[in-house]
Amino acid sequence: MPGERGTPPPLPPSLTLAGGASFYLAVGGLVLYGVVWAVGLNGWRVAKTRYGRAWAPSRLAALPPASVPGVTIIRPLCGLDSNLYNTLETVMQLEYPRYEVIFAFQDAGDEAIAVAQLLIKNYAHVDARIVINPAKVGVNPKVNNLMQPFAEAKYDLLWVIDSTVAVTDGTLGRMVDAWLGGGDVERTAEAGYTPPARGDVGLVHQVPIAVVYTSSWGSLIEQAFLNGNHAKMYLSINDVAVDSCVVGKSNMYSRANIAGLRTPSPSLRAAPDPPSGLAGFGPFMAEDNMIAMTLWRAGLKHAMTGDVALDFIGALSVRQYIDRRARWIRVRKVMVLPATLVEPFTESLLGSLVGSWALHRLFGLPQAAVFGASVLAWFLVDNSVRRNLSTNARHIGPQTSFATFAVAWAARELLALPVWLYAMVGSTVVWRGHRYRILASGEAKRVD
Template identity: 60%
Template sequence: MFSLLTAVFFLFLWAVVWALCILGWRTARIRYAHPNLPSRLSSLTPSSAPGVTIIRPLCGLDQNLYNTLESCMNLEYPKYEVIFALQDEKDEALPVVRMIMEKYPEVKSRVIINKQKIGVNPKVNNLIVPFSEASYDLLWVLDSTITVTPGTLGRSVEAFLSNITPYASLNDPESSPLMSISDDERKPPMGGEVGLVHQVPVAVCYQKTWGSLIEQAYLNTTHAKMYLAINAIAVDSCVVGKSNMYSRENISQLKTPAPSLRALPNPPTGLAGYSPFLAEDNMIALGLWHQLKLKHAMTSDVALDFLGALSVTDYVDRRVRWLRVRKKMTPLIATLLEPFTESLVSGLYGSWALHRILGTNMIPVFLIHLGIWISIDLSTRRALETNVKNIGPPGSQAVFLAAWAMRECLALPIWLMAMTSDVVVWRGNRYRIVASGGCCVLLTSLS
């Protein structure tokens, strides 16, 4: 009886995992597998369009840095500025920034070098001054490795302003209510409205080391599929910080989620309240969702993430690091169930459950499961790359499948490694991840 009940439970779990996979694949096919329409806000005049401040936090020479930064200087949007944020005037990224600014003098842009350290998270330290000095309330934070297509900004603003006017009214700019909404008049979103717009990351691999190829296979299939499915269900926040747009006013209203900081006489609010968290992007999104009751939206654009040359060890270390952070941010049951959402593990328990209940042969069921899973992953990848096919070098399908297989085989060992410790190494420092949503404590500096 116990084995039968166990088989029924695993069959139900298998069905749930497949439902998520199909939902993520279906979302990818519907949202991304068609050419993007031009941004309908591109025809507005600068005086009538809400302004946007793009912030690029930088630290060192990331992969393909010139092209990633140049992409935000060619946007089809009438009113925006770009802030390049650094913490050291000797940073190697600064000469690249200067070249970009000289090439595009018509784009409003500036450099902010801020050495202030308000917490252990270097990205928050880098962003704190640009947040306060931005010219506009709408902020679009783009990581240094991210490239976007020219229409992404306009479509993101449309999604953000969907609280104000239906998309249909944007077909006729002359009659659109947006024509009369300047940046000064636009109010920040309120509960029930869209307060964050983000894009799914899609990896581009120039230096084809096995670590970077495995990372690309992970981001463009498993990660994207689950990311889209969870956001489609929308029962809770699920956001990565590669490309995020939100209101500065909304961010300023957030209370720090760190209990130790909340106990202070004057606990920090706004961005400063997220300085103890390595995954500040996810925590800010959770704050907008739960504290301010703001919804999240996605566009039909992707955030192109240019990967550097990673070894397999680099890939494993990166996945272990973020698993250790995430296990302190999510309910324990979600962490414990994570291996059961992977292709190999789910195939094993699903085929066993069917064998126990229906008497089917496990091997053919497992092979059919794996074949359909691979097909869905490849279809998801093709859909996501519809509008960015010409960006990045061509790749081999056989090599991609080999990297995909290595990723699937490494998934369970990586999860087991992540469960053994709460210490991570990030940007030359060792941190211990503690409870309270993934706060971190700096242990030692390795630099």
């Protein structure tokens, strides 16, 4: 019997081989759970303090045109996107004294040309024009679309906005404020303007939030994701600024800086005369992330304003939502594999499961109760984030009700892990009607 002479007493469960392993797993799980919550709560703090109020107009809005840097706004267009006239119209109504607008097309027969022509007619006082150029420098249609506008832009400052994105009237002035670091009026004069150098701000962007007019379950789930967990993490990562984290819905940068970038494409660098500048990003599907990352590594900081990029989401089926999320997971896994492997633990269900098990293993807390409380807290934080971000969007799009958001959020969380698993076992994506394979370098190769 245990305890008799010559028979050692049994070890406590925590000191057995299995018990010791589970103890250290629980410690690691609790640390991971704590880090994810810290990042999420920081994103919630940023949403509440920076976006939960209206912002005053930029000081630049009242200056004469000759006293501010000129900005070229480029809208790359292809087809009739959802709510197209209204989204494009927002850049014709900006409170900024010196800018031009270029509507960029690749096809002279594009249906959206008529929309751009109508806008130019209705806002004849705005310096705006249409550029059509079918040339292609890579598989990325957005890069192809931007080549001619980059060459023809009047100004060094370029603000590229996706066709589905609307902006508020004071956004441009506040972006230029952020670009200039908030100070030095002398530097605002075009005569004294120089492209940013290492240590300066070299990219200004906004957090994207989804606006849904035509409600479908796919679009509502996408909206719950973008306006909740995605926005929370996006704001937090950019707040601590340990690395580049940029979505290309609304980005401002310097043409001179882009022109000086060496292509990150291994296949292009192996060519006898590799392209530099924008053309060097043509092989990448996620050109926005690659440009931002290359600028970051060149020592140019990224900045954000208290504005949002209002992304009008058309009607999506649940299957279309799944394909959309899987596509970008497959892109990310070859670009930032460690972050993509950790991604499921930043979601409410798996993260709460790990956290509740760790707290039960280490402190004996009831696992089911801790799990339920964690998921509920996760939902409340995401709902608060989307409400604060919507402060900047109330006069542009309809507001989703609390009940609708709750159902869409729950559906998104239930789908998160299955979508991630589905994405991780494949390497091909369908993008704009064509099939591509994502290579280890992050480049896309058309396979259809």
